[in-house]
Amino acid sequence: MRTLRQPAQVVPTITFPLFLLAINAGGLDAATDIPGFPTDSYLTFALAVPFIQSGIFAVSNGGADLARDIETGFLDRLALTPMSGVALVTGQLAGVVALGLLNAVVYLGVGLAAGATLEAGLAGALVLLVLSLVIVFAFGCVGVYAAFRFGNGEAVQGLFPLLFVFLFLSSMALPRDLIEQDWFRTIATYNPVSYLIEGVRSLFIVGFDGQALALAFGCGTAIGAVFLALAVGRLRTRLVRT
Amino acid sequence: MAVAWRNLHNFFTNPALIVPALLFPLFFFTAFAGGLSRVAGAPGFDFAGDYTAFQFVFVLLQASAFGGVFTGFAMARDFESGFGRRMLLSAPNRLGILAGYAIAAVARAVFIWVLLTAIALAVGMGVGGNAVDLLGLYALAGIVSFAALMWAAGVALRIRSVQAGPLMQTPVFLIIFLAPVYVPIDLLSGWVESAARVNPVTAIIEASRGFISGAETDVLAAFGAAAGMALALVVWAVTGLRRAEAAGG
Numbered sequence: 176m177r178t179l180r181q182p183a184q185v186v187p188t189i190t191f192p193l194f195l196l197a198i199n200a201g202g203l204d205a206a207t208d209i210p211g212f213p214t215d216s217y218l219t220f221a222l223a224v225p226f227i228q229s230g231i232f233a234v235s236n237g238g239a240d241l242a243r244d245i246e247t248g249f250l251d252r253l254a255l256t257p258m259s260g261v262a263l264v265t266g267q268l269a270g271v272v273a274l275g276l277l278n279a280v281v282y283l284g285v286g287l288a289a290g291a292t293l294e295a296g297l298a299g300a301l302v303l304l305v306l307s308l309v310i311v312f313a314f315g316c317v318g319v320y321a322a323f324r325f326g327n328g329e330a331v332q333g334l335f336p337l338l339f340v341f342l343f344l345s346s347m348a349l350p351r352d353l354i355e356q357d358w359f360r361t362i363a364t365y366n367p368v369s370y371l372i373e374g375v376r377s378l379f380i381v382g383f384d385g386q387a388l389a390l391a392f393g394c395g396t397a398i399g400a401v402f403l404a405l406a407v408g409r410l411r412t413r414l415v416r417t
Numbered sequence: 418m419a420v421a422w423r424n425l426h427n428f429f430t431n432p433a434l435i436v437p438a439l440l441f442p443l444f445f446f447t448a449f450a451g452g453l454s455r456v457a458g459a460p461g462f463d464f465a466g467d468y469t470a471f472q473f474v475f476v477l478l479q480a481s482a483f484g485g486v487f488t489g490f491a492m493a494r495d496f497e498s499g500f501g502r503r504m505l506l507s508a509p510n511r512l513g514i515l516a517g518y519a520i521a522a523v524a525r526a527v528f529i530w531v532l533l534t535a536i537a538l539a540v541g542m543g544v545g546g547n548a549v550d551l552l553g554l555y556a557l558a559g560i561v562s563f564a565a566l567m568w569a570a571g572v573a574l575r576i577r578s579v580q581a582g583p584l585m586q587t588p589v590f591l592i593i594f595l596a597p598v599y600v601p602i603d604l605l606s607g608w609v610e611s612a613a614r615v616n617p618v619t620a621i622i623e624a625s626r627g628f629i630s631g632a633e634t635d636v637l638a639a640f641g642a643a644a645g646m647a648l649a650l651v652v653w654a655v656t657g658l659r660r661a662e663a664a665g666g
Contacts, residue, residue, distance in 0.1 A: 197608070197609070198594050198595070198598075198609060199599075200607070200609075201605055201606055201607040201608060201609025201610065202597075202598050202599045202600065202605060202609050203453075203456065203599050203600070204604075204605075204606040204607070205456065205459040205460075205461065205462070205600050205604035205605075205606075206453075206455075206456050206459060206599075208459045208460050208461075209455055209456070209458060209459055336437075336441075340444060343444070343445075343448035343452070344447075344448060344452070347452075348452055348453055349452065349453065349455060349456075353455050354452060354455065355454045355455040356451045356452070356454055358451070359451040359452050363452075
């Protein structure tokens, strides 16, 4: 509820990715003429990116709210309840996940209305929504861990540009096999964000690509599991009853 | 000069200010020139130089513009904290306050230019232009930095709070990105092409790319657009200063 009641958290997560999508779709449409480019529509190709940006916003949205709870001492009050650490962490992410679902529906609707195609059809749309929730949950866990680790909102917000670095140094703008610079292609290959993007993108361009979807779900699940475990461990430190 | 010195001292001694100002242009340069170089092979990509130089120009102008905006942030912070009122009381000519921030903005921009240019040359960027062309390139970048500062200053002096930051930054971001960022204007499509054709920054970017490649183009239009924007925004900033004076800082 807290997340959805803050327009400053909701509006930018919808408008900013769509604006960048519009600019990139018009600015890079010529890239579809490069031999080997997988689609004729750069809009369809780039539509995967807002779903990842939604995840990046989840880091600051989820983490900042929790950091505020830590700073105000509300988390200490929660320590008096019998609530388990996992339940507390996942509860914090409920708002972020709900916002992620709203964002995913909006991005999909706007993208299709603007002329993008979804080769995977209705079933693919459902898979897309599930994958986007996995991505948002994973990044939300990163934000929660950062909140527990640093204990203040400014530090959590400081992760935002770092995550944008991960986004830009990926297969965000071109397919990995068309990236000309070897060093950039290597970075993109080791960057888990590339697999998240490619999984979402495969639903729009190819249909059901088992390998791409497996890698995307795998990376998202792994990121979420690792940072959820780290967050719960960190929470135990913060909630030591004295 | 005191205003400029104070701003520059704060900038160069505060890692929280100088590190992002250095890293973001380098990051965009890396991401665009490194990740999108294959785009130069698209049919119709008409540019005399290499893609590194093509993107270097955009990043240079972007860094110059945002350098001006960030100096505006500093101005907003000064007025919000009450330091601006002290400057208004002590300045014999209050336009000198604006001039001080302008000197600081250009000095910061030059620092970024030197670093960015050195790195671009180190990674093998080709420069087809001669010394006069390069002078023209950096002159345009300087005017862009000045114009962005005047915009941000006008906002800062009217609102006198750092909460005006998004209002300073967003229009500059929009006008920069609604220009030929990734490809020449003839390869843009849709509404982005329409917007770019009426965007005054397009002429500045195209002329700057002409300077670095040695194939000068739209020089008069670029300097006309830059000077026109700068003059209009000086009026905006000066009227903002008068409002701040009337409000007592």
